[in-house]
Amino acid sequence: MKVIVDRTKCDNHGQCTFAAPTVFRLDERGILQYEENVDESLRDEVEEASDVCPAQAIRISD
Amino acid sequence: MTTELDVPYLDIADPGFAMHSQAVRDARARSWYAKTNYGYAILRHEYVSTLLKDPRLRQGSAKWPEHNGVHSGLFYDWWTKCLLVLEGEDHHRIRRLLNPAFSLKHLEPYLPRFEALADELIDDFLPNGQVEFVNEFAQPYATRVLCILLGIPESEWPTIARLASTIGLALGVTLQQDLAEVEAAIAELYVYAEDLIRDRQVNPGPDLISRLVEANRNGDSLSDDELRNALCLLIFGGMDTTRNQLGLGVMSFLQHPEQWELLAAHPELAPAAVEEVMRTNPTTTWVTRETVVDFDYEELHIDAGTTVHFFTQVSGTDPQAYPNPEIDITAERVGHYGFGGGMHHCLGHFVARADMAIALRALSSKMTNLRINGVDEWMPDSGNTGPVLLPLAFDRR
Ligand code: HEM
Ligand code: SF4
16 A cells, blocks of 8 residues: 655654554654555554544555 | 844743733744743744754653652652653653544544533523633533543533642642642542543443553553553643633634634634634643753754743744734644644644634634623733633624
8 A cells, every 4th residue: 555645734743653663753853754655464553643643644545 | 043142032930921922023033042031932933843843852841840849749650650741662652552542533423512512501601691701611611521532420520620720730830839739639530530440441332431441552551550640631631721722712813803703604614713723822832842962953052951942822923934924714824833743742632623613613603792891810921821711791693
């Protein structure tokens, strides 16, 4: 599946990194970095990341 | 580039200090930061946005009890284990387990009950044409929303409101003096929380506490003590804030009646109304961080252990980020920091955003021509603010 973060909405709060730490991480300046192509087995984690994102910036496209 | 001599100084301990003042606006126009009695204040949106989430800073409230001479006891133990002050994996682990229960999809079933509550409270005072907004609407509404969410009988709201406000005293500079009262309130709230947890362990339902009891990630779950501490934090962090923010919101609209009429005519703008109120008139006037290491930022050298206040109203009305900063519920805006930002971003923001939108929509649909009706009374502008008394008169719509 494909993960899409809308950078105009994302404000680097990092809540997604708690939900799916192998997909999302903050770099040393606190900026979000993430994997775009993610294994299907991580779908639940990424959906949780999308649910808890304060800016509602994360989308999954199959 | 600001040189050392140009750096403004703001006396934020002065009871007369006001965020909405020419002195603060002038400071922001001159410099992105100011010096204060307690470390630096960050004034501009761009700098708040980057520094607030910089990993070289951590929560600044952790040492609050120590700064006030409190080194042990019930309050100390609770505070130092609270999500709000934990850092690193200790924080992230608890936040990971709490976050999903506070997402929009789990909140939706509660929204009709929030709507019914708003209508019930408004219908009680509507025939009078006047209301003391804090005690007759904002406080019961904010507290009963939490009761609904946590599954506490709504009839017990006065006790919950009293306990939350008493624990709130812990944030004042008279902490030492109030300590016995604060600790008694925490002990009482613990009993509530422990009863709720025990009940949901035996009788799980579709409610938020059951969800937290059952929350589990890769075999990890919250211990009973962790859950109890979290429930107390929710009540402490969710009541006063929502009450104050609602009072500030109504005051903003009283001063901008054309915006209130716009909201009444376009109830779908209620979520935008909440954002605009929090941007221009936030209850949390600053969030506090502390630097972990020495570092250089722009022209500033910051030593480890320096306190940094992020000003929310001041950055929320920064003309560089908001060319026309006055409240406008139809405008497209970049985000504000009324709910903080980064790892400690407010856990309850979806709840607060939804319940305040419901309240503002209901109030604007039934009341017009709002005016002050007697003497209003306000908390100072330091850290958390809002009305103590807000007597209003209005016409029925
Ligand atoms: C208008 C209402 C509210 C406002 C203005 C508000 C504001 C804030 C702010 C500014 C922070 C960040 C503090 C910091 O970084 O130092 C915060 C954190 C928090 N808020 Fe809220 N809040 C509101 C409602 C709520 C509600 C309703 C709840 C619970 C149901 C809640 C629970 C929390 C918790 C648990 C934290 C700590 C999060 C962490 O440290 O990870 N808040 N809130
Ligand atoms: S939680 Fe949302 S806003 Fe925060 S870093 Fe992740 S995508 Fe960005």
